[in-house]
Amino acid sequence: MKKFKGSTIIETIVAMILLILMSCIFVNLYSSLLDDRHNYSELKASSIVYDLSVQTKKERIFIDEEINIGEFHVRKSFSKYSNIKGLIQMTFTVSDPNNKIISTRKELIRE
Numbered sequence: 001m002k003k004f005k006g007s008t009i010i011e012t013i014v015a016m017i018l019l020i021l022m023s024c025i026f027v028n029l030y031s032s033l034l035d036d037r038h039n040y041s042e043l044k045a046s047s048i049v050y051d052l053s054v055q056t057k058k059e060r061i062f063i064d065e066e067i068n069i070g071e072f073h074v075r076k077s078f079s080k081y082s083n084i085k086g087l088i089q090m091t092f093t094v095s096d097p098n099n100k101i102i103s104t105r106k107e108l109i110r111e
Contacts, residue, residue, distance in 0.1 A: 045072055045094040045103040062088055086111050
């Protein structure tokens, strides 16, 4: 008589549970990795906007312009603020190559 070697139902269920747990861990790590990449882009865009803001206030040149910095497209615009003499609203908008807005900064400055 031949003896068949096979797995029992319990062993099969345990193996399936382990595969499901490992899949859940992998999906969680992958989504975390994607979030970190997005957060890195936001942080980098915020840093660029801060540097441009400091530079603009130092140079005191208030002209609307669009700048490409690396992979980002930065739109710098100025407008009078609420009919108050001497105040200008400076707005920076950073977008990615797909024109998705990543960061925006609004700031009031004196003329």
